Amino acid sequence: MENFNFYSPTYFEFGKDKENNAGKLVKRFGGSKVLIHYGGGSVVRSGLLDRVKTSLNKEKISFVELGGVMPNPRSGLVYEGIDLCRKENVDFILAVGGGSSIDSAKAIAIGVPYEGDFWDFYQGKRIDKALPVATVLTIAAAGSEASLSSVITHENGMVKRGTGSDKIRPVFSILNPALTQTLPPYQTACGATDMFAHVLERYFTNTRNVEITDRLCEGIMLTILSETPKAIANPDDYDARANIMWAGMVAHNDICGVGREQDWGTHQLEHELSALYDVAHGAGLAVMFPAWLKYNQKHDVMRYAQFATRVMGCQMNFENPEITAREGITRFETFLKSIGMPVRFNELGAKKDDIPSLISMLKLNGRTVGSFVKLNEKDIEAIYKLAADN
């Protein structure tokens, strides 16, 4: 096991009606003037935004609002949010929504106290300061409600980049699974795929003898496999929604990733896909992960066999573990299809002819991607092609 640091200080309130505690929690965590940051009209139509405002009013906490966050959140709204916060002396950012609203809120939080361009932090600058961020989560997926990361697409060139720091871990997050019951099946499946991918990025590692994080990874993946079909068959299944929502958190606060080299290559390949076609991140991952798995399977057949047997329920073929390894990938792809996910370029609206553009967007300049297998340009081309071929 490798040395590691682990820090997941977010305070969680999880369950029915918990959004009504937002005001009390903002107060407890020191906010006096809040920016409520959200996406489209659904948080307005559902009455959620009103409930949050009521709870802030109850605690006599003033606030301003900024809606309009889009999937794959953009830099333009971040700049707007930073200006608004400065003008209104906002000292606390409350994201109400899914990963996009939270990521956008995190970007605003680091931008407000910084004199330069917030985009600097998405190009490698170290984050030293940020306003406190908190969340009321409405989509189980990205794990952004506990994670240290934020991904933003810059409108100048549609470049999608991420940053990370303990300074932007939410101080509190409110998770009410009932809020996710209105999510359509496609978005539910995208979320489940995203969290499954967060685990896979940690699971396929060259580090040996990290049984505890292996087992935690497997437990989370087994949960997603069992609960997602329930939530899709019956969107009002509160318990399935609850299991998925908490799985999304533990899939990405790094409790299932410590002590091991992590990969994150597939996320990089997918980022370019969703930046170019503006498709849902989860859908892009559903296309890219089977391809990544297929391409790299010879690198560590026994790890693939472990995934196949412990997670995908395959029988181990002791005479020919490669068969088990392949069967695991097939079953994973079958699972993705069964929950309505695309698994090839054409289902996503992506084009094989764009592969050179995708590769050039990665700006490789000789660097490799990932760590399980360090992928060079040729490898990446082959993986995109596997994802494109029907």
Add this chain to the structure above:
Amino acid sequence: MENFNFYSPTYFEFGKDKENNAGKLVKRFGGSKVLIHYGGGSVVRSGLLDRVKTSLNKEKISFVELGGVMPNPRSGLVYEGIDLCRKENVDFILAVGGGSSIDSAKAIAIGVPYEGDFWDFYQGKRIDKALPVATVLTIAAAGSEASLSSVITHENGMVKRGTGSDKIRPVFSILNPALTQTLPPYQTACGATDMFAHVLERYFTNTRNVEITDRLCEGIMLTILSETPKAIANPDDYDARANIMWAGMVAHNDICGVGREQDWGTHQLEHELSALYDVAHGAGLAVMFPAWLKYNQKHDVMRYAQFATRVMGCQMNFENPEITAREGITRFETFLKSIGMPVRFNELGAKKDDIPSLISMLKLNGRTVGSFVKLNEKDIEAIYKLAADN
């Protein structure tokens, strides 16, 4: 799934040589005058205490010391520590040791800013204030390095009682698995049993449909089953020690317990056992848990069968699940024996004739113990008898 709050804000540094960061971390978390609190001579002999002092000196942080914590830590030393901290204006408690040193440190931390008797908090008073506590862990077991709880034995009557609050969650914990390589097999096994028990107390629940915490529980138990025999066979197996050490944390920071009713009855029954005979907590649990499991198995055969198949590797008997349920208990008891744990009163030095004393020490006054099955006095007597019978 039930509503819950989850908060585990401790910052962890995990791995080789991490104790040399103690000074830096005390500084980061605002300590300026430290009480180093520890147990016996082993932290002195091993040079660990010196390394911690060197790292404090390097950061120009002054400190006082108080050693002498015993297993099942006593009130006397807590009073002494409180006096010392007040006299020396200590503002930060650093425990160097295992669960006993940490629990004692937590008791001192709540006692210093409180005008009354610290024991009030162990009799139900709510904790509002405490000095920050941090730990350098030397024994993987109790989970006290991340938990909100502390158990102290009052010398007046040898009463063992617990308390808990987020205020006494360690602000940081340093976990170096190499420090546990000198632990003898018996103590290693006691620690593993304690953490396994922390999971079982959460696993046997009446709450339905909490797949995510079920799966996390199972992952932790599977890890303990696979890694403990390795650490006992080869005490220098760093990876086995590391897996066990981190398993101890996740077994008790409640990540595997949220959203469900928890039991904790066996811990109460064991507390009286270790208070009366001053035996290791883990050894007491090894005697009490199989008895508790046997007594309650008819309450939920399918949950026992799930434990048996998913954790203990039994084949499910679909025609007669009771057989699978029983087989799971048998295999668990066999595992405990295999790592050198006692499983009956006589192996522990406990006496069947003392059962009435044990029961009277519980001060039931009509209350029941536990929640999976609410145990009355008659049930408890039967469980102690099962533990006593060879």
